[in-house]
Amino acid sequence: MGRWIHNTKFILGDIMSTKKISNKQAFLLSLNVILTTIILLVPSEMIMSAGRAAWISIIFASLLILAIHYIVFKLSCQFSNQSLVQDCIDIFGKILGRLILIPFIMLNIELTILIIYESVGFVEFVMPTKGAMGIWIANALIAGYLSYKGIETIMRVNGFGIFIMLFSIFIIISTNYDLIDFARLQPIVLDFKQIARGSLLPLHWFLIIPNLFLVYKPFFKDKAKVLKISLLGNLTSMVIISVLLATTITIFGSQLGSIIEYPFYTLSTLSITGLDVTVFVAWIMATMIKVGFYYFTSLYLIKEWFKLSSYRSLILPFMIFTVSLGYFQTDIHYLKTLFIYIITIFIFVLEVPFLLLLIGAYLFKNNVKFNP
Numbered sequence: 001m002g003r004w005i006h007n008t009k010f011i012l013g014d015i016m017s018t019k020k021i022s023n024k025q026a027f028l029l030s031l032n033v034i035l036t037t038i039i040l041l042v043p044s045e046m047i048m049s050a051g052r053a054a055w056i057s058i059i060f061a062s063l064l065i066l067a068i069h070y071i072v073f074k075l076s077c078q079f080s081n082q083s084l085v086q087d088c089i090d091i092f093g094k095i096l097g098r099l100i101l102i103p104f105i106m107l108n109i110e111l112t113i114l115i116i117y118e119s120v121g122f123v124e125f126v127m128p129t130k131g132a133m134g135i136w137i138a139n140a141l142i143a144g145y146l147s148y149k150g151i152e153t154i155m156r157v158n159g160f161g162i163f164i165m166l167f168s169i170f171i172i173i174s175t176n177y178d179l180i181d182f183a184r185l186q187p188i189v190l191d192f193k194q195i196a197r198g199s200l201l202p203l204h205w206f207l208i209i210p211n212l213f214l215v216y217k218p219f220f221k222d223k224a225k226v227l228k229i230s231l232l233g234n235l236t237s238m239v240i241i242s243v244l245l246a247t248t249i250t251i252f253g254s255q256l257g258s259i260i261e262y263p264f265y266t267l268s269t270l271s272i273t274g275l276d277v278t279v280f281v282a283w284i285m286a287t288m289i290k291v292g293f294y295y296f297t298s299l300y301l302i303k304e305w306f307k308l309s310s311y312r313s314l315i316l317p318f319m320i321f322t323v324s325l326g327y328f329q330t331d332i333h334y335l336k337t338l339f340i341y342i343i344t345i346f347i348f349v350l351e352v353p354f355l356l357l358l359i360g361a362y363l364f365k366n367n368v369k370f371n372p
Helices: 002-016 023-079 084-092 094-126 132-149 151-175 192-198 200-215 223-257 263-268 275-306 312-330 339-370
Strands: none
Touching: 023 084, 023 094, 023 151, 023 192, 023 200, 023 223, 023 263, 023 275, 023 339, 084 094, 084 275, 084 339, 094 132, 094 275, 094 312, 094 339, 132 151, 132 275, 132 312, 151 223, 151 263, 151 275, 192 200, 200 223, 200 275, 200 339, 223 263, 263 275, 275 312
């Protein structure tokens, strides 16, 4: 009897963790997964690659992924209300469908580790005396707790975290306005190769929205509206990031902006005293929430792949695995140098081919379904 009650509570716990996601929450999710880490990590790399045209690279990356995002999510919703894992099994069969998903699941796990790696690097930059292992463990514990509480809790916390982050962005731009010199944006050279090279990193971040939304499809209340909201999230993030890049260049110039490790954080140190602390807290909070999203996504995919009744039994082993593997990667001195190449490989070997495969499969199956 006791065991039956325990199992019932365990299953009910998973049901509670899969409550529906509102349109507003979907929009805030799309902002978090793009803005949180791209603002910290990407600006200097983009300015180094695209120079004064870095803000144009963001627009190029956003619009390119917008088309893929719209097509794959619309076709997916037309096909079923099921999870991505079940869709692949229905389309490709039990064996092939699972095999196709293995690289996608591994990619999500590796991205979970890389997001923590990024946050650890930022904390060590701001507070050099703090131990990396403690930061890894803290990220894992918070992400594990959020995963245990479920998607609804993560969404609620995300709303607060995004508000703090957007408020800090507004304060930084408004308090540094007198330092802006638009002459530093001139001349604008529309070199397509340079713009395309600068768009490589943001391409990956904009791809996160369709990838995550395909996994979260069963949780959305109104999928048609969520599609519109997610596209709006892409465009809103594009505007914010392009403004931030333009602000960075107009204040530091393209040469200095390309060598400052965290240019936007550096902007916070030039304005109101103590604002850098607020920015630090806002970004760490938002990043930990993003890690929570990826923890939940990876665990949910594993649960669906193995047809488990609950993902919660996987949380502790997953925490140990990510911390162990991630801390090992921290000791790889050239990892940050190779970061842009790693992301490029993810884009062209895993992410884009997987989405194109899904588009083709959904088109074929939807055509068969509607025209038997």
